[in-house]
Amino acid sequence: MKIAIAGFGALGARVGVMLQRAGHDVIGIDGWAAHIAAINTKGLTVTEDDGSSKKYFIPVMTPKEVTGEFDLVILLTKTPQLDRMLTDIQPLITKQTQLLVLSNGLGNVEVMAKHVSSQQIIAGVTLWTSDLVQPGEIHVTGTGSIKLQAIDHADITAVVTALNEAGLNAEVSDNVVEAIWHKAGINSVLNPLTVLLDANIAEFGTAGNGMDLALNILDEIKQVGDAAGVNVDVNSILSDLSNLLKPENAGNHYPSMYQDIQAGKRTEIDFLNGYFAKLGRENHIATPFNALVTRLIHAKEDIERVKLAKQQETFEI
Structure with missing residues (x-):
């Protein structure tokens, strides 16, 4: 092929x-x-x-x-x-x-x-x-x-x-739509939180309140999913998250959002947590965790781009 x-x-x-x-x-x-x-x-x-x-x-x-x-x-x-x-x-x-x-x-x-x-x-x-x-x-x-x-x-x-x-x-x-929402739920936890905690997936798993934060994010996604007619199985997502923490699976991996931030690129946050926050606003559902994570990642994008620009100026001098 x-x-x-x-x-x-x-x-x-x-x-x-x-x-x-x-x-x-x-x-x-x-x-x-x-x-x-x-x-x-x-x-x-x-x-x-x-x-x-x-x-x-x-x-x-x-x-x-x-x-x-x-x-x-x-x-x-x-x-x-x-x-x-x-x-x-x-x-x-x-x-x-x-x-x-x-x-x-x-x-x-x-x-x-x-x-x-x-x-x-x-x-x-x-x-x-x-x-x-x-x-x-x-x-x-x-x-x-x-x-x-x-x-x-x-x-x-x-x-x-x-x-x-x-x-x-x-x-x-x-029903791949549910599978896509399932993966988006995983990414909405691991991608931004590894960035904000400066950790790979396994290291994120060592955070005492890591899964509590995950549950806060996923509970909001489930509410938005219910409004959109999409079943979001929070327990199944948490189970997959637990498996991904293992080094033999993806524990040693730094998600793409982490890699984008390090490279000074714009991330996909508006199509993950930001997307769910947008759906929440449209359906009058409170999504404070997803909204906050989205704003923090955008702030991190700005900070890292300024750092890289200064490094480039220093290199050129």
Whole structure:
């Protein structure tokens, strides 16, 4: 299968490597020049938990440089950039191309529907993780899975087969919306709280009141979910959180939001806690914890960008 991965950051690169190892024709699409140059000149370095490293050679280019047609496009770009990415890669998408979105956050399917037929859209959620060490190098931890569903009853057998050939543990769901909200609940706990506590996932688990904070956030999400007609199983999310704290799963992982903050980038907080706070306002449901977390992360974004700018000025002097 010919596969393009739009958003070839830490997780996109890990998924790309796994698909390439399974024999699929994979290219990466990204906008980070340093990352693209490093991979195209020296290869992608993948470091495992045991410290072993291996290089993989997957062509990576900007959206406007890619040509050809693809059987599958896996979308792993950040949610705020999804609309722009789909606009830029429109020439690559035929009526037969299927698009699988695995990006964090809510609202992705609605954005995709502006660009392609509902028959082409596959909504998905993944628990795979990966850390970006530096341009052209990722650190992979633990294992994961993918749940996916065709939005308009299209045949996605070939996509599921390709993913499972790569060991990505893909499973078709009959209610992926609940799975996406489930993952968004996990991310709304781990992503912002690891940033605010300056911790990886396992370290977050050592915080005495960590799960109390998680429960405060999740209780609000459940209330918003009830209003939206989506069942949010708080106990199930807490169970998954407990499993993710283990080093053999994702305990050693720093979530993508943590990595974005360190790089001085805008995060996806408005499509996680901020999204739930917005739904709360629309439905007259109080969401003080999600609203506060959203404001704190935006404050952290500002602080880190100023720090990086000062460091750059010092370096240039």
